[in-house]
Amino acid sequence: SAVISQKPSRDICQxxxxxxxxxxxxxxxxMMFWYRQQPGQSLTxxxxxxxxxxxxxxxxxxxxxxxxxxxxxxxxTLTVSNxxxxxxxxxxxxVHTGSYEQYFGPGTRLTVT
Amino acid sequence: xxxxxxxxxxxxxxxxxxxELRCNYSYGATPYLFWYVQxxxxxxxxxxxxxxxxxxxxxxxxxxAEFKRSQSSFNLRKPSVHWSDAAEYxxxxxxxxxxxxxxxxxxxxxxxxx
Numbered sequence: 001s002a003v004i005s006q007k008p009s010r011d012i013c014q015x016x017x018x019x020x021x022x023x024x025x026x027x028x029x030x031m032m033f034w035y036r037q038q039p040g041q042s043l044t045x046x047x048x049x050x051x052x053x054x055x056x057x058x059x060x061x062x063x064x065x066x067x068x069x070x071x072x073x074x075x076x077t078l079t080v081s082n083x084x085x086x087x088x089x090x091x092x093x094x095v096h097t098g099s100y101e102q103y104f105g106p107g108t109r110l111t112v113t
Numbered sequence: 114x115x116x117x118x119x120x121x122x123x124x125x126x127x128x129x130x131x132x133e134l135r136c137n138y139s140y141g142a143t144p145y146l147f148w149y150v151q152x153x154x155x156x157x158x159x160x161x162x163x164x165x166x167x168x169x170x171x172x173x174x175x176x177x178a179e180f181k182r183s184q185s186s187f188n189l190r191k192p193s194v195h196w197s198d199a200a201e202y203x204x205x206x207x208x209x210x211x212x213x214x215x216x217x218x219x220x221x222x223x224x225x226x227x
Contacts, residue, residue, distance in 0.1 A: 031211065031212070033214065035215075043205075048213065096212050100164045102205075102207075102213055105156065106156040107156055
């Protein structure tokens with residue numbers, strides 16, 4: 001298994017500002033993933049973060065809006081840039097382990113006013 | 114196009130009754146399949162997974178799921194539901210190409226009556 005922590009756990013931000021979310025894993029993993037869960041909705045994959053290369057974004061998500069860093073095998077950050085109320089969501093970090101299991105962090109609840 | 118369907122938005126069962134949550138997927142090949150549970154204010158917890166081999170897989174909390182290739186289904190079952198099982202349940206096939214890129218169903222909200 002993998003234990004994932006995220007910071008902050010929640011935040012309230014003003015529109016037009018940016019927030020960086022941190023994700024820390026207790027073991028080294030090749031791939032880390034960022035998901036979004038909008039209010040009352042299911043989860044949507046934003047991007048895949050591979051250490052040493054640029055993140056790969058899913059359709060509908062762009063690097064300028066959601067820049068991602070992956071400096072090492074246990075850490076990643078997601079920045080939500082130039083926020084609007086539509087960005088209010090729970091953002092979750094996830095990892096896939098060698099035992100073909102996928103674990104999720106507790107999430108960061110973001111409210112944009 | 115790839116897709117996953119959870120046809121039941123909300124299910125209500127009595128405590129002690131059996132439960133089956135449906136999941137259908139549309140993929141070219143057999144995907145890796147996961148079921149997650151999300152309790153109010155809690156994170157996502159992995160219930161079980163199907164990777165290959167035996168099509169009936171056992172998970173935590175007494176849950177099991179059966180992969181049926183002919184029906185493109187991966188339904189979640191529990192023989193006797195407990196009040197603590199009330200939560201939202203998500204079926205999530207892996208999109209393939211890169212393991213870990215999950216495609217989530219819209220979820221099924223389970224209510225358990227005492």
